[in-house]
Amino acid sequence: MTGRIRASGRDLGMRLREGDLTAAPAALNLLESRAPDAREQAEALLAEVSPAVLDQEPAAHLIGVTGPPGVGKSSLLSRLIREWRDRGRSVAVLAVDPSSRRSGGSLLGDRARIETDPRDRRVFIRSTAAGERLGGLAPATRTAAQALAAAFDVVVIETVGVGQSETDIADTADTVAVVLQPASGDVLQFLKAGIMEVPDVLVLTKSDLGSAAKRALADLHAALMALGAGATRVCAVSSLAPPTGIADLADALDAHRAGLDLPARRLRARRRQALDEFVAEHGERGLRALGGRLEAQRWLERQDETFDVSSLERSLEARAQERW
Numbered sequence: 001m002t003g004r005i006r007a008s009g010r011d012l013g014m015r016l017r018e019g020d021l022t023a024a025p026a027a028l029n030l031l032e033s034r035a036p037d038a039r040e041q042a043e044a045l046l047a048e049v050s051p052a053v054l055d056q057e058p059a060a061h062l063i064g065v066t067g068p069p070g071v072g073k074s075s076l077l078s079r080l081i082r083e084w085r086d087r088g089r090s091v092a093v094l095a096v097d098p099s100s101r102r103s104g105g106s107l108l109g110d111r112a113r114i115e116t117d118p119r120d121r122r123v124f125i126r127s128t129a130a131g132e133r134l135g136g137l138a139p140a141t142r143t144a145a146q147a148l149a150a151a152f153d154v155v156v157i158e159t160v161g162v163g164q165s166e167t168d169i170a171d172t173a174d175t176v177a178v179v180l181q182p183a184s185g186d187v188l189q190f191l192k193a194g195i196m197e198v199p200d201v202l203v204l205t206k207s208d209l210g211s212a213a214k215r216a217l218a219d220l221h222a223a224l225m226a227l228g229a230g231a232t233r234v235c236a237v238s239s240l241a242p243p244t245g246i247a248d249l250a251d252a253l254d255a256h257r258a259g260l261d262l263p264a265r266r267l268r269a270r271r272r273q274a275l276d277e278f279v280a281e282h283g284e285r286g287l288r289a290l291g292g293r294l295e296a297q298r299w300l301e302r303q304d305e306t307f308d309v310s311s312l313e314r315s316l317e318a319r320a321q322e323r324w
């Protein structure tokens with residue numbers, strides 16, 4: 001088994017780079033593997049799909065979809081995937097599930113799975129357990145998204161939570177959509193209090209719920225106006241049959257991406273990732289040597305642009321060395 005891993009890291013990366021979608025499952029297995037020699041192979045894989053080797057940013061649209069449990073993210077993604085497929089795009093979804101189901105789940109309704117045509121080879125879905133993390137993004141998820149971005153047209157990261165999680169995901173995704181349902185009072189409060197950053201696109205699900213949905217939409221618009229963010233795209237959708245609002249949402253996501261300074265956004269993501277990896281390895285002590293997180297971020301911003309996360313991380317280490 002490990003022998004096969006050794007043989008395949010670079011090869012899997014090359015296949016992804018050449019648009020071979022069938023390499024996706026094995027590539028993710030490798031990136032998630034804890035086998036002793038997997039790390040080296042994972043690096044070989046990632047090197048093949050890095051912007052430095054591609055000589056450009058991967059063209060995929062990286063979309064973060066986040067929101068509290070039960071609001072209808074998975075149901076919505078089932079519909080969105082169909083819409084994207086109708087538009088001729090291949091789609092990968094990384095769904096980060098909280099591993100423990102809450103008791104009292106009846107309040108949230110049954111949890112739906114993302115439904116797709118099992119024969120469709122241009123759709124790839126992987127669920128990963130969030131483990132202890134609530135809302136945050138595991139480094140493995142980030143690298144998985146980057147690997148898939150070399151091959152798929154659309155890469156979605158679905159996470160549960162609200163508050164910190166969409167800040168986290170904003171450092172990886174090009175476009176962040178926060179999903180809420182009617183009577184999501186907590187989300188509205190977070191937004192109003194500035195605890196939650198205003199996302200790129202807000203999605204109100206279950207618009208089939210009549211007056212509750214209308215009220216929620218009005219509250220949402222009022223909150224955004226009060227925040228001076230009245231121009232934020234709000235899309236009301238229903239994922240029940242027949243679905244409504246899905247094409248408009250797909251258009252809104254495209255429009256956001258079209259208006260983006262993509263290289264700048266991806267560069268910010270790489271800097272953030274380098275810092276996270278540095279902290280994962282050297283902990284708070286390492287961060288202190290850099291003068292704290294904010295100081296480290298500022299320093300990274302003054303470094304030359306690079307496609308390469310590892311070289312950014314190495315320069316952080318060199319700087320920390322000087323000060324240790």
Ligand SMILES: Nc1nc2c(ncn2[C@@H]2O[C@H](COP(=O)(O)OP(=O)(O)O)[C@@H](O)[C@H]2O)c(=O)[nH]1
Nearest residue numbers: 070071072073074075109110111112206238239
């Ligand atoms: N009425 C209505 N119910 C929905 C809609 N979308 C999802 N649901 C229901 O809401 C519950 C949670 O949906 P799910 O997609 O699992 O939410 P997630 O936890 O955010 O992924 C399920 O019982 C769904 O059937 C919708 O547009 N309208």
Ligand SMILES: [Mg+2]
Nearest residue numbers: 073074111112
């Ligand atoms: Mg779900």
